[in-house]
Amino acid sequence: MHPALQGLLTIAIGVGACIGYFYFSNIILDKVIFPARGANAGRNINRANLVRPWLFLLPGLAALGLYLAYPVVETLRLSLTDRDLGGAYVGLENYRKMSGDPKFWEAMRNNAFWLLVVPAMSTAFGLLVAQLTDRIRWGSIAKSLIFMPMAISFVGAAVIWKLVYDARPLGTEQIGILNAIYLALGGDQPMNWLTIPFWNNFFLMVVLIWIQTGFAMVILSAALRGVPEETIEAAIVDGANPFQIFFRIKVPQIMGTIVVVWTTITIVVLKVFDIVFAMTNGQWETQVLANYMYDQLFRARDWGVGSAAAMVIMLLVTPILVWNVYNARKEMK
Amino acid sequence: MDNIAGKKPALIWATHISVLVLVFLWLFPTVGLFVSSFRTADQIASSGWWKALFPQEQNTMIRTASPETQQQIDGNYVIEGNLFEEEGDAAGEISAWGTSSRDIAAYGPGETADLGDDGQLTVAANGDYRLVNETEFSGRRGERVFLTAVTPPSFTFDNYRTVLFNGQATDKMGKAFINTLTVTIPATVIPILIAAFAAYALAWMDFRGRAFLIAVIVGLLVVPLQLALIPLLSFHGAVVEWFIALVGTPMEDNARRFAEVGALGRMLGFEPGDTINSKGYLGVWAAHTGFGLPLAIYLLRNYMVGLPKDIIENARVDGATDFQIFTKIILPLSFPALASFAIFQFLWTWNDLLVALVFLIDSSGETTVMTRQIVELLGTRGGNWEILATAAFVSIAVPLTVFFFMQKYLVRGLLAGSVK
Numbered sequence: 001m002h003p004a005l006q007g008l009l010t011i012a013i014g015v016g017a018c019i020g021y022f023y024f025s026n027i028i029l030d031k032v033i034f035p036a037r038g039a040n041a042g043r044n045i046n047r048a049n050l051v052r053p054w055l056f057l058l059p060g061l062a063a064l065g066l067y068l069a070y071p072v073v074e075t076l077r078l079s080l081t082d083r084d085l086g087g088a089y090v091g092l093e094n095y096r097k098m099s100g101d102p103k104f105w106e107a108m109r110n111n112a113f114w115l116l117v118v119p120a121m122s123t124a125f126g127l128l129v130a131q132l133t134d135r136i137r138w139g140s141i142a143k144s145l146i147f148m149p150m151a152i153s154f155v156g157a158a159v160i161w162k163l164v165y166d167a168r169p170l171g172t173e174q175i176g177i178l179n180a181i182y183l184a185l186g187g188d189q190p191m192n193w194l195t196i197p198f199w200n201n202f203f204l205m206v207v208l209i210w211i212q213t214g215f216a217m218v219i220l221s222a223a224l225r226g227v228p229e230e231t232i233e234a235a236i237v238d239g240a241n242p243f244q245i246f247f248r249i250k251v252p253q254i255m256g257t258i259v260v261v262w263t264t265i266t267i268v269v270l271k272v273f274d275i276v277f278a279m280t281n282g283q284w285e286t287q288v289l290a291n292y293m294y295d296q297l298f299r300a301r302d303w304g305v306g307s308a309a310a311m312v313i314m315l316l317v318t319p320i321l322v323w324n325v326y327n328a329r330k331e332m333k
Numbered sequence: 334m335d336n337i338a339g340k341k342p343a344l345i346w347a348t349h350i351s352v353l354v355l356v357f358l359w360l361f362p363t364v365g366l367f368v369s370s371f372r373t374a375d376q377i378a379s380s381g382w383w384k385a386l387f388p389q390e391q392n393t394m395i396r397t398a399s400p401e402t403q404q405q406i407d408g409n410y411v412i413e414g415n416l417f418e419e420e421g422d423a424a425g426e427i428s429a430w431g432t433s434s435r436d437i438a439a440y441g442p443g444e445t446a447d448l449g450d451d452g453q454l455t456v457a458a459n460g461d462y463r464l465v466n467e468t469e470f471s472g473r474r475g476e477r478v479f480l481t482a483v484t485p486p487s488f489t490f491d492n493y494r495t496v497l498f499n500g501q502a503t504d505k506m507g508k509a510f511i512n513t514l515t516v517t518i519p520a521t522v523i524p525i526l527i528a529a530f531a532a533y534a535l536a537w538m539d540f541r542g543r544a545f546l547i548a549v550i551v552g553l554l555v556v557p558l559q560l561a562l563i564p565l566l567s568f569h570g571a572v573v574e575w576f577i578a579l580v581g582t583p584m585e586d587n588a589r590r591f592a593e594v595g596a597l598g599r600m601l602g603f604e605p606g607d608t609i610n611s612k613g614y615l616g617v618w619a620a621h622t623g624f625g626l627p628l629a630i631y632l633l634r635n636y637m638v639g640l641p642k643d644i645i646e647n648a649r650v651d652g653a654t655d656f657q658i659f660t661k662i663i664l665p666l667s668f669p670a671l672a673s674f675a676i677f678q679f680l681w682t683w684n685d686l687l688v689a690l691v692f693l694i695d696s697s698g699e700t701t702v703m704t705r706q707i708v709e710l711l712g713t714r715g716g717n718w719e720i721l722a723t724a725a726f727v728s729i730a731v732p733l734t735v736f737f738f739m740q741k742y743l744v745r746g747l748l749a750g751s752v753k
Binding site: 053056060148173213215310 | 344348349352353355356359360361362365366369377378379380381382383515518519522524526527528530533534535538539540543544546547548549550551553554555556558560561564565614615618619620622623624626627630654655656659680683684685686687690691704707708711718721724728729732733736737740743744747748
């Protein structure tokens, strides 16, 4: 069967099954198990209403449990076992093996730089664009153009930026804009930007900053709109200059949103995989955790160490997870 | 408030210019790829794409027509033609030319070069040439001519033709495009439906543990899907083995291959010896559904909570069941939130590489998706920018179109989806 047909069939079956499930499970609940008739009509209605939420939730919870909750536990278990020994429990052996691997520490170091640079730069640029475009007439066009990279895949972005970083031998025309500018400014020979250890990390980060700035801008722009007009007018009356208005009046009022943007981008950074995979594949000292994990799982075929690396990512995400849950609960009260 | 007090005209100008610069910086890399996808390999290699929009001076080597085309005129052997037409380019303006790679600008337009035994060559500014010799020309190939010429911008659709329709196997994006679409659409539609019901329960039904469940979903929002790769791959393998055992008998050495097929299996079209792959569309649809659900439920619940309470309570008083309230009232009213999530999920599944690599693409490569195909091209044809740029642009074009037409919903979704 052609996969496209198979896809259509899946949509039909999937949607049909969902609707059928919800429809018939409700009917069975109301008509068969707890019928709203006879002596116990009132009690049955109440009982049916106790069960119904769980009917609505069941498919969603089942999928969430199977595809997100169970893997966390299972990955933890796998990280304590050895596949070659038939899945025997080996304690922290995988973690010990991993911490003896220089590539792991390279990934940790690089991830630390990614975590410092990307959220900071994306948020800063996003805030800058949001503020600058706030009051100009063509602001919405400018914003939508800067927002555009959000729609581009990491892989597509990798190709786009590889062209920017492209290097040709000295004496031929440069087709990468960065080398063309570098040579025009007096550089003596074209550079292979992605192979210069340490600094190449920053050339990779530029790609993610380029993508995430649009996200930061959209959120912060909405937050800036929400700053009460009176506070700004009062500041103007008091003789504040535009910079003071921005840094002393607006930024403190949207601090909460800035933190949200920052943490959201931090999570994206922790999971960054495609960009490194497509542009350098971790060569020239550009390894990051997610790519290291992929290497361990599917190239070295070492599920123990791969799972241990995944647990490290999970561990790094956990503080943000706790913070988000804490805030969500606070908001609901 | 267009011209608020406290803002100086100079500052307003500075604002406009900085925004212009930022937009330019953000757009420049993408435009580069776009322009490159319409240039030939030669053009890309010989000049930066930013020069492609203007007439440019280029050094090229073009051969005259081969000796087969020679004619006898007045006792001399003559080869005539236009150099630009030999290469297919229609026009250009020659400023200098030569016949040796060591001195490519030896002659001006209209001058005649004496090639010794090979005759005399005259090249005009518009590319017309005339090669004259007293003896017959021999050999198979024409004379080499090195040109310094200004050529007008020229663009071509050839790259798209190559990449989409008649390239070699590795260039075939056409099939990868269909595959990507096949992954994307069910992976977008199915989670929406499942999430909508769950979101309704979490927003409008009262039960014990509701607050806890919402907190769990907020937590799951940030769980890295990296953790799910191995456990789910084993799980999909186990499902396949279970399925084989259900409709037939598995082979002893390979549990994922049929030794015999039962009646049910025959009805489904299986034969003994068939292998069921644990990687495939079903797996990738399920995985995308699972990974998309937390955001879907979270977004939809936040939206549904904000719907007016009166409508729902009135409906309840009128005797509507929860199922009716959901399908007749909540679902139509939640359209903006449904659209937001649909766009998110579409962009995410279309642009995804990791999930497809792990759950979909097997060793046969028949089910490859575009992102995977591009990474492959980066490895094998890193220098062929005309192929790479075009392939990348084919995959980017669809999300960009969706983005520009549905931006409103995307922004709305982002604002509702970021955990406050």
